[in-house]
Amino acid sequence: MSYFLFILINNIVPISVLIAIGFAVYRAFRIDIKTLSKLNFYVFSPVLVFVKLYESEMTMDTLGQVLLFFVIFYALLCLTVEAVIRYRKYKGGMRSAMRNSVIFYNSANYAIPLNQTVFAGNPHTLSIQIIIMLFQSLIPNTFGVYSVNAHKVHWKDSLKIVFMMPAIYAIPIAVLMHTFHVPIPASLNIPLQYIANAFMATALITLGVQLGALNWGFRFSDVLISNFLRLLIGPVLGLLVVSMLGIGGMTAKALILSCAVPTSLISVLLAVEYDNEVDFSSQAVFFSTVCSIITVPLTIYFIQFY
Incomplete structure (x- = not known):
């Protein structure tokens, strides 16, 4: 019950407030969502990735173990969602939209506070979540951008779009600066912190604007499938992988919990930026976040026995 209340009060309610603000702003002023999308993609998101x-704080041993887990888990998750896509016979942009709603999950603003609460600020489990966040920042800005454009343009043009994304340059620069302990001057660090701290609010307001603009013909079956795969099949596959690799203790619990969080806002931002199944993507993010108040506490309960 305490986890349920924590998630409701500290995750769902703040998220809902910001979404409601975006919804109200759109209804009042009909603001341009494309401008918000570009700010998220080209300013807030890459700076957040760089700062985080x-x-x-991570060690090479932890990095190697988490990398092995993530590669196997991600492969299984992709195979699962691809099987569903083929079974449902999705076409065109819906294929990438469904895929993105399952394989891109909220590993930063939702998962990090959750990790710190569940594991009482344990630095080891937090470092695991940070590494997961690294991978979850890289893939949407590369494969995610490529996949939403692949059915519309030539693969060479899709790759050009990928290499225009600043986040793919922010990641290696941040890793190198972190590894070699290169200091950031205060005159640069302060604006970087301002921008990184603004990401969550801007992204959620963007989601609210999109929800205010969309046609509320609820795509129940598609959204339900997406949420089921993300919130229930995700942690089950995580449990399968840690068992297969013989990972135990706090490491296993942190990895399983990292697989149980709702769909990332990046799937909405990709949909808006490249005009790809925006209604479905917005609904998948919104309802997966709401449903997580039930599924995440269940995951927390079960990992106590692992």
Whole structure:
């Protein structure tokens, strides 16, 4: 019950407030969502990635173990969602939209506070979540951008779009600066912190604007499938992988919990920026976040026995 109340009060309610603000702003002023999308993609998101990676504490042993887990887990998750896509016979942009709603999950603003609460600020489990966040920042800005454009343009043009994303340059720069302990001057660090701290609010307000603009013909079956795969099949596959690799203790619990969080806002931002199944993507993010108040506490309960 305490986890349920924590998630409701500290995750769902704040998220809902910001979404409601975006919804109200759109209804009042009909603001341009494309401008918000570009700010998220080209300013707030890459700066957030850079700051989180630069400030993270991780060891090579932890990095190697989490990398092995993530590669196997991600492969299984992708195979699962691809099987569903083929079974449902999704076409065109819906294929990438469904895929993105399952394989891109909220590993930063939702998962990090959750990790710190569940594991009482344990630095080891937090470093695991930071590494997961690293991978979850890299893939949407590379494969995610490529996949939403692949059915519309030539693969060479899709790759050009990928290499225009600043986040793919922010990641190696942050890792190198972190590894070699390169200091950031205060005159640069202060604006970086301002921008990174603004990401969550801007992204959620963008989601609210999109929810205010969309046609509320609820795509129940598609959204339900997406939420089921993300919130229930995700942690089950995580449990399968840690068991297969013989990982135990706090490491296993942190990895399983990292697989149980709702769909990332990046799937909405990709949909808006490249005009790809925006209604479905917005609904998948919104309802997966709401449903997580039930599924995440269940995951927390079960990992106590692992």
